[in-house]
Amino acid sequence: MSQEARAASFNGLIDLASAELGGEALATSDDFFASAQSMLAAGPAVFVPGKYTERGKWMDGWESRRKRGPGHDYCLVRLGVPGEVAALDIDTAHFIGNHPAFASVEGTFAPAQASAAEVMQGPFQELLAQAPLLPGSHNLFVPRAAGVVSHLRLNIFPDGGVARFRAYGKVAPSWRTPRLDDASRAHVSPDWFDLAALENGALALACSDAHFGGMNNLLLPGRAANMGSGWETRRRRGPGHDWIVIALAARGAPRVIEVDTNHFKGNFPERCAIDMIDAEGARPSDLVATDAWRPLLEESRLRADDRHFFAGAELSAGESAVSHVRLRIFPDGGVSRLRVWGERSAEPARPSTEALDRLNSATEADARDALSRCCGAARWVEAMVAARPFSSARALLQAAADAWRSLQARDYLEAFSHHPEIGSDLDELRRKFSRTAELSRSEQAGAASASEETLVALRRQNQAYRERFGYAFIVCATGKSAEEMLGLLEQRLLHSPELEIVLAAAEQAKITQLRLEKL
Structure with missing residues (x-):
């Protein structure tokens, strides 16, 4: 197999079975030669010539004995x-001559x-029907x-060795009570969550180097x-610094930041800073390019092999909800763990089961009409119609976010064109935008009660x-007063067109979610 295939990975997905995440081999029919738990270990499998145990050749992975009768071997894995x-x-790396001929997964x-x-005792669903395996390869x-x-x-089938078993996917967070040790307990409330934890659904989206x-x-x-087991960059030989962008597991208000340089002694960063942004649904490339990041933690000195807790006046978040953070390290080096302890934003109302059933069972024409009331971009609507049926409200909202991320600037502009301008004559615009105006009126209630002076402004x-950007000002206006909307408008007028369309698209994604929740 080619070197490219051997190096294959799935960016944007997490190895749910990884031992580092808590994955465990609970039971196996046989692991005579090599423990089943080994195939969940981090990193690639290694081969050590001449290394033997009392049972035979030492192998890095799971290996069962040769089966001399009917049946096959199995391993039950609890995901992390x-x-x-x-x-x-x-x-099946290094298993050549002793790899399984076939495998299936349930x-x-x-x-x-x-x-x-x-x-x-099950019941189990078949994820992978019996498929042939190649020796010494990523299958x-x-x-x-x-x-x-x-x-x-x-x-x-029937027996043999597997070096590593990876199950890449998306986390379904359960938001269990966090496990605090003595050091974190001194700074973190037991009611808070680590918004940057993989096990809660956070994900690293992009970085300067890894x-x-x-x-x-x-x-x-x-x-x-x-x-x-940490994030470490190469030695920087020129100007600049390294960075990493994290999508938080949920929008929330950061209360305590923990930066852990555990094990990094001669290679820890001299300083770090953390920025924040509320841009749920934004694409990684847009987050990398935008200058809309705001400071959460100003540049702060770090120590070798130590845990650093930043809270209170050191943080600039206030009550603001954020969706992403960016850790910057100066100039380079390694950080073991980043924790963003805080409170999750209130869970939004979800569409009812009845509303979901209506959408799933509707004709294409009726579904298209209902979804067009949520977002005016035709390509988004068609993608959502094709994605039916939705198994849950969560699946609906995730599909909506995925479809939005796949669009381009022309689709954004089409969606924007279905919005009345905040502070305008809503009766006239309601006739013009028959599909989305009714929802827009309720979303812009803050502007409806504004003073005449504010409306004129x-x-x-x-x-x-x-005149500057070519489309109406797009903002998720729910809960915002007219004065707040005016302030945001004046601030965003200062942006470049390239930045502003990214921010407007993120606001459109929020509006679309709110409308889906009201189906």
């Missing part, structure tokens, strides 16, 4: 965190405290959609076992905005 599996890697959902015997598969699973059963340690290492649970600045 439940999630939806999107890709599988059954890696999944189920069971309580975290369920015993192996209880989980084995990559796209499984069938099975919803959220907590356990996987890897079946190998030569020595992967981006998502920064968000793993627990303290790192060594430097290899809104109209004047809206005209200036349209």
